[in-house]
Amino acid sequence: MGIRGHGSGRGLRHAAGPALMAYAFWAVMLGTTLATPLYPLYQRHLGFGSLVTTVVFAVYAAGVIFALLFGRSSDALGRRRVMLAGVAVSMVAAVVYLVAGNVPVLLAARVLSGLSAGVVTATGTVTLVELVRPERRGAAALLAAAVNMFGLGSGPLLAGLLAEYAPHPLALPFVVDFVLLAFALVAVLAAPETVQDRRMVWPRAQRPAVPAEVRPVFVPAAIAAFSAFAVFGLVTAVVPGILVNVLHHPDRALAGIVVFAMFGASTVGQVLFAKVPERIALPAGCAVLVAGLAAIAGALLAESLPLLVTGTVVVGLGQSLGFRAGLAAVTAGTPAAQRAQTVSSFFLTAYAGISLPVILVGVAAQAFGLRGAAVAFTAAVAVLALAALAALLRLERRPARPDGGEPARSPASHHAGR
Structure with a gap:
């Protein structure tokens, strides 16, 4: 072809x-x-x-x-x-x-x-x-x-x-x-x-797969992507209702602006942080994502619209850092013959973050109210992002193997070695 x-x-x-x-x-x-x-x-x-x-x-x-x-x-x-x-x-x-x-x-x-x-x-x-x-x-x-x-x-x-x-x-x-x-x-x-x-053929599904040698890189990057997309799902699905029922702002244009602020920040971040090395971008993205989650949780507890907007913008910036770096690291660290399957697995993990966690928020809202469920959700996703950050830091600090071989490399090392 x-x-x-x-x-x-x-x-x-x-x-x-x-x-x-x-x-x-x-x-x-x-x-x-x-x-x-x-x-x-x-x-x-x-x-x-x-x-x-x-x-x-x-x-x-x-x-x-x-x-x-x-x-x-x-x-x-x-x-x-x-x-x-x-x-x-x-x-x-x-x-x-x-x-x-x-x-x-x-x-x-x-x-x-x-x-x-x-x-x-x-x-x-x-x-x-x-x-x-x-x-x-x-x-x-x-x-x-x-x-x-x-x-x-x-x-x-x-x-x-x-x-x-x-x-x-x-x-x-x-x-x-x-x-x-x-x-x-x-x-x-x-x-x-x-x-x-080009030829007319019946499309065939491709089974997702992650090679064993790439998993030390894939797992923290995928957790970070899952976390970022889960927050995107929360903001996109729940924030319009939060604005009406928690913050008492029924303006539909405002709901659109708040969600746009998150995606707009991600768009700007893609350009601003394009040259930030993966070694810095991926852990920094996790840290920024946690900061944005803290701001969103604080906004819900304090019923503060400015803090909510700030949190969504910070989350967008964190997503732009972490997702781009994670995808680049996974792509660079995977053999060419298995790259398509591995990247598909990465995207599937990310989009899974949009679905199941948001449904769990809806279930929890039935028992604890929308605000309580959303605060608990932000805390849970922050824990996931911190776990990804800890895994990335462990990869960076892992010592060389006793047999003299190379240690498992971090996402940045995978990228730099190619």
Whole structure:
């Protein structure tokens, strides 16, 4: 199978390729978080509580994980075909949201959003890297990460503003989303294909796996990623309800702004911290994440909106440090033949952090109230992040083996040795 790089393409189409694919990537990710500030409205409109809200949010991760199992399908089918499929599924999700008159239909819309995110996250990232010259692929990977986070943040911001200041709050955001996705469909059709040897084959699931020699690096990096995504899940699923029921701020635009602040901080952090070595970035990301969690817990206890916003921003910065460094370390420390499976395992672990912990918060909220459950959740995730930090520090300090062989290397050492 051949991959066509930037040098073989001529003219405007190839020059505009990265921008076209970046727009499509952004539009799909925007759609996946569009419902975030609307959950309190859905609760009143469809008559469900905080437990169902967390389940509705968490089933999104099931769609993402299922799609990630087929992450290599674009190697055979071509990048554009798979991107088109991802955009099309996102458009279907927007339509299902528009007709959602009960919880099962809302769940179906969330699953479809997750499928589109899983397809586009993997394929869009690879496509952006392949559309540029080899010497610019590092910058393209950074662009893909930034587009991903900015898209996730744009959804709540757009929906919050429309729901607060425009009519039809449960319909208009998805009409706008559908229009943005229609342009994304055109953008993908206009972009060049990077896979030369395309063939129509039935996609096959890829079994996640982690080689034994990579596990000392993988485990703390995956725990850190799980922790960061669990906090993202909490903020995205529960903060709109916290603003209404705990902090007494029912403004839907404010809910969108608070969630956007977290994803926006992650986007900015991807750029600001791009050159921070993994050896520093991964443990620092864990430490910053714990600081953000402490601020969020303090905000809930003190009923402080400024502290809540501060905590979400700090969490976003911690995620940008830890997730990027963890992914780079795992990628660099894994043999090429097993890299795709290992990276898939890393993403699956991260997205698992969005689902199960958030559902547990919903269950706990039934017994202890939303504030008590959220405070307990932040404490538990902080313990996980501290465990990852301790494991990373142990790897750094591990002495050489008595037989003279090399000690198990830290993520930074894996990266530096390649």
